[in-house]
Amino acid sequence: MAKKIQILGAGLSGMIAAIDLSRHDYEVTILEGAPGIGGLGNFHPSTHGTPIDGPAAWKYIGLDLSSCFVPPKAFRCYLGKRGFDLDPEGLFLVERGPRESSIDHLLYREAQKVGVKFEFSHLVRKHRDLPPGSIIATGLFPELYEELGVPKLQAFGWATRMEMQRPPELVAYFDNYIGDYYYSAVVNGIFFGMLFQRSPVPREIMERCRAFLREREGLESPDWFYATNYVPVIDPDNPRLFAGDKILAGTIAGMMDPVFLFGINGAVLSGRIAARAVYERDEAIKDFKHYTRNFRLNHRARKWGEKMPPQLRMLWGRLFLALPEFIRRALVPTSKIGIPGIKEFPSCRVIKKI
Numbered sequence: 001m002a003k004k005i006q007i008l009g010a011g012l013s014g015m016i017a018a019i020d021l022s023r024h025d026y027e028v029t030i031l032e033g034a035p036g037i038g039g040l041g042n043f044h045p046s047t048h049g050t051p052i053d054g055p056a057a058w059k060y061i062g063l064d065l066s067s068c069f070v071p072p073k074a075f076r077c078y079l080g081k082r083g084f085d086l087d088p089e090g091l092f093l094v095e096r097g098p099r100e101s102s103i104d105h106l107l108y109r110e111a112q113k114v115g116v117k118f119e120f121s122h123l124v125r126k127h128r129d130l131p132p133g134s135i136i137a138t139g140l141f142p143e144l145y146e147e148l149g150v151p152k153l154q155a156f157g158w159a160t161r162m163e164m165q166r167p168p169e170l171v172a173y174f175d176n177y178i179g180d181y182y183y184s185a186v187v188n189g190i191f192f193g194m195l196f197q198r199s200p201v202p203r204e205i206m207e208r209c210r211a212f213l214r215e216r217e218g219l220e221s222p223d224w225f226y227a228t229n230y231v232p233v234i235d236p237d238n239p240r241l242f243a244g245d246k247i248l249a250g251t252i253a254g255m256m257d258p259v260f261l262f263g264i265n266g267a268v269l270s271g272r273i274a275a276r277a278v279y280e281r282d283e284a285i286k287d288f289k290h291y292t293r294n295f296r297l298n299h300r301a302r303k304w305g306e307k308m309p310p311q312l313r314m315l316w317g318r319l320f321l322a323l324p325e326f327i328r329r330a331l332v333p334t335s336k337i338g339i340p341g342i343k344e345f346p347s348c349r350v351i352k353k354i
């Protein structure tokens, strides 16, 4: 008789773990707090930008997700008033959420094909309500962090979305008055933008960013909403594959880049690692260590960056972009990239100043 396993959270890592376990003859049930695919809260539909080493990732998870990772046609980056058209090579856009065109739906269809069962509107607040050996893949949502004793930091932001028929593009905007950054991505006819930092963001900051976008991007998105979530990047030892008798997957496992808070790539790889922890525990531990090996270093780099005056950080960004590509790559060698599983730092070659 097939062994049963429960997974909490029908997001990226949860569904990837479920598909893998189903293929290994487990009877998998995913408990999801939202009433359907697309996640709790008002985050999605949203569009994300991420570097990903696609072929290596698809091979590792045994699933080809390339149709969901769209290369942007343009990548504009602003460092204060200075704008740059950058080479988008190595970066991809992905849609999250309840729409059929999202990666969530692609995974849902794959999961259904291999017989994964879903229980929607099933919110679990206590991990003790789940059997030992269950996988917890609840992403950036707060409840389980407290419960499992996973150190977390609260991130705050303003987000906006609207329909937009434009070729896929990515915009990043850094400025002295923004703790982290603003990004927006257009893909599959959706525009989503978010300004975020690791402390509360007053409305005036959002309005300032909005005015900048109006002026430089000719963009006026009508509705902005305030959002907050939790990220496991507060402690140099944040990454953990196990918490008590449970297995962690995705962002809550610390498979996140502590510098820019990229989480997609880590969630994808982590789904397979968590599944492996069920049937090949030692191999899973090895993989987890491998993919999170640079977390500490990058956590330290981030702390160091936070101590720099914002003007100096901006200057460093401009200097970095002005360097020849081989020096940039040498400064951020493969082994030091914070994003789990990335081989090469994205090109970020300046095509022209704008």
Ligand SMILES: Cc1cc2nc3c(=O)[nH]c(=O)nc-3n(C[C@H](O)[C@H](O)[C@H](O)COP(=O)(O)OP(=O)(O)OC[C@H]3O[C@@H](n4cnc5c(N)ncnc54)[C@H](O)[C@@H]3O)c2cc1C
Residues within 6 Å of the ligand: 008, 009, 010, 011, 012, 013, 014, 031, 032, 033, 034, 038, 039, 040, 043, 046, 047, 048, 049, 050, 122, 123, 124, 125, 137, 138, 139, 140, 141, 143, 144, 159, 183, 194, 229, 249, 250, 251, 252, 256, 261, 262, 263, 264, 265, 267
């Ligand atoms: C608005 C936004 C923009 C982002 N932009 C980027 C970006 O541009 N690039 C990037 O790399 N990363 C980005 N991230 C981060 C990235 O999306 C996440 O790190 C990643 O998706 C997390 O994947 P996961 O599998 O851990 O969880 P998710 O895919 O978030 O799935 C978690 C699932 O668990 C469910 N759940 C949560 N709590 C419970 C509970 N108690 N009971 C039952 N179900 C529960 C949720 O409803 C959800 O379906 C962004 C995140 C957000 C929210």
